[in-house]
Amino acid sequence: MNKRILYYSTNRDLNESKIVDFKQIVTFKEALFIGMAPDKGLFMPSQIPQLSKKDILSLKGKQYHEVAYEILKRFLSDEIKDKELKNITKKIYDFEIPIDNLDNYTYIIRLDQGPSASFKDFAARLMANLMHKFKQKNKSVTVLVATSGDTGSAIGKAYKGLDGIKVFILYPKSEVSLIQKKQLDTIGQNVQSIAIDGKFDDCQRLVKEAFSDSELANLNLASANSINIGRVLPQIPYYFYAYVSIADNFKPVIFSIPSGNFGNALGCEIARRMGLPIEKIIIATNQNDEFPKFLKSGIYEKVEPSRTCLSNSMNIGNPSNLARFFDLYGGNLDKEGITHKKPNLKEMKKYLYSVAISDEETIETIKQVYNNHKIIVEPHGAVGIAALLKYFKENKKAFSICLETAHPAKFPGIIRKVLNIYPKKPNSLININKRRGEPDYLPNNYAKFKEYLLNRHKK
Numbered sequence: 043m044n045k046r047i048l049y050y051s052t053n054r055d056l057n058e059s060k061i062v063d064f065k066q067i068v069t070f071k072e073a074l075f076i077g078m079a080p081d082k083g084l085f086m087p088s089q090i091p092q093l094s095k096k097d098i099l100s101l102k103g104k105q106y107h108e109v110a111y112e113i114l115k116r117f118l119s120d121e122i123k124d125k126e127l128k129n130i131t132k133k134i135y136d137f138e139i140p141i142d143n144l145d146n147y148t149y150i151i152r153l154d155q156g157p158s159a160s161f162k163d164f165a166a167r168l169m170a171n172l173m174h175k176f177k178q179k180n181k182s183v184t185v186l187v188a189t190s191g192d193t194g195s196a197i198g199k200a201y202k203g204l205d206g207i208k209v210f211i212l213y214p215k216s217e218v219s220l221i222q223k224k225q226l227d228t229i230g231q232n233v234q235s236i237a238i239d240g241k242f243d244d245c246q247r248l249v250k251e252a253f254s255d256s257e258l259a260n261l262n263l264a265s266a267n268s269i270n271i272g273r274v275l276p277q278i279p280y281y282f283y284a285y286v287s288i289a290d291n292f293k294p295v296i297f298s299i300p301s302g303n304f305g306n307a308l309g310c311e312i313a314r315r316m317g318l319p320i321e322k323i324i325i326a327t328n329q330n331d332e333f334p335k336f337l338k339s340g341i342y343e344k345v346e347p348s349r350t351c352l353s354n355s356m357n358i359g360n361p362s363n364l365a366r367f368f369d370l371y372g373g374n375l376d377k378e379g380i381t382h383k384k385p386n387l388k389e390m391k392k393y394l395y396s397v398a399i400s401d402e403e404t405i406e407t408i409k410q411v412y413n414n415h416k417i418i419v420e421p422h423g424a425v426g427i428a429a430l431l432k433y434f435k436e437n438k439k440a441f442s443i444c445l446e447t448a449h450p451a452k453f454p455g456i457i458r459k460v461l462n463i464y465p466k467k468p469n470s471l472i473n474i475n476k477r478r479g480e481p482d483y484l485p486n487n488y489a490k491f492k493e494y495l496l497n498r499h500k501k
């Protein structure tokens with residue numbers, strides 16, 4: 043049948059890279075543990091598996107974990123036994139995925155019911171369990187994550203209880219909300235939070251320095267950040283699940299995706315290339331509007347510093363996964379946001395639409411959706427819905443699905459201010475103030491951080 047899927051770097055054709063001994067093509071397992079390619083490119087699959095119309099329609103009526111297994115095994119069957127993958131998907135996807143409808147052609151799929159109440163749970167849980175499965179049995183692995191809030195708790199919860207893996211989550215001491223802090227500090231077991239006396243960038247710098255420190259080689263450091271290929275694959279199946287749950291026949295669909303680093307939208311792009319009949323992918327951004335501008339002008343300029351908006355997980359001025367979009371459309375973009383080769387803009391415009399939404403429009407959408415449909419959405423989801431409505435002003439209304447990426451109860455202040463109601467908390471957020479757990483406190487100093495890691499490693 044198909045050749046084994048291997049992973050290449052988006053920078054493979056950049057001759058500027060000074061690294062010589064980098065294997066250009068790696069297995070999934072290698073890519074998972076390396077994270078970013080040594081030439082600073084992102085890993086991409088050498089081929090995209092194809093599903094026929096019949097394959098896709100046969101997913102109808104299946105539970106989410108079954109759909110996830112059917113899609114993921116097409117990427118992973120050379121890496122892990124089908125039965126083991128099946129057990130993992132069954133274990134990790136044990137929460138609900140509700141679908142609401144706004145009218146008879148627009149739907150909202152809620153990806154906010156996982157352990158950290160954000161869609162990042164889908165990716166974090168698969169990545170954690172695959173790392174656990176693939177790591178050498180007698181070796182322990184140390185995962186380092188720098189977070190400004192949401193990612194850290196999804197990652198931390200995903201790794202909790204996996205033996206042989208220690209996780210340290212670094213966050214800026216004074217820059218996370220109280221709920222976020224509680225979520226990060228109280229995970230427990232093999233997951234320890236570290237409050238750094240600094241900013242998010244400082245946390246990232248400490249983690250980066252640790253990765254390049256050869257004296258920490260014994261710790262087998264692994265990264266769990268958003269560019270890991272292990273976080274891309276699990277963001278593909280829910281597009282299939284949403285589609286077959288709603289669509290009859292094989293009618294084309296539009297997805298609208300609130301986007302920051304574009305990992306979620308990338309999952310949609312890959313689903314389309316696998317055969318899902320997606321006619322348009324709407325990449326909805328907040329005022330970090332570098333991509334909508336690029337689609338219009340063909341010139342990419344990152345937004346620096348990034349703009350602060352209500353949908354704070356999307357305050358990203360240079361989306362990391364854009365390098366992968368460029369690659370899929372025949373271009374090359376590096377980590378710093380420099381275009382080395384232009385992608386096929388015409389082709390991109392055929393499948394992608396992008397628009398930037400203001401905070402005022404975000405708030406107006408939260409109000410409108412509640413007043414017209416009695417459905418509560420939070421700022422990220424609202425950006426996606428607002429972008430779809432803009433698209434419909436220029437195009438015929440059609441079958442469409444918006445993604446809600448976080449639970450409204452994570453934003454009680456905004457929701458109360460706009461709607462004057464308190465959203466009901468999901469189980470994952472109930473009694474959070476009563477949970478126990480303390481961070482370790484460290485200064486913004488690499489020597490101290492290194493000493494801490496070495497000490498903890500001995501224990």
Ligand SMILES: *Cc1c(COP(=O)(O)O)cnc(C)c1O
Nearest residue numbers: 301302303304305306355447448
């Ligand atoms: C991370 C995040 C996003 C953005 O997702 P990307 O894959 O980075 O584009 C959107 N909404 C929420 C709630 C998030 O946490």
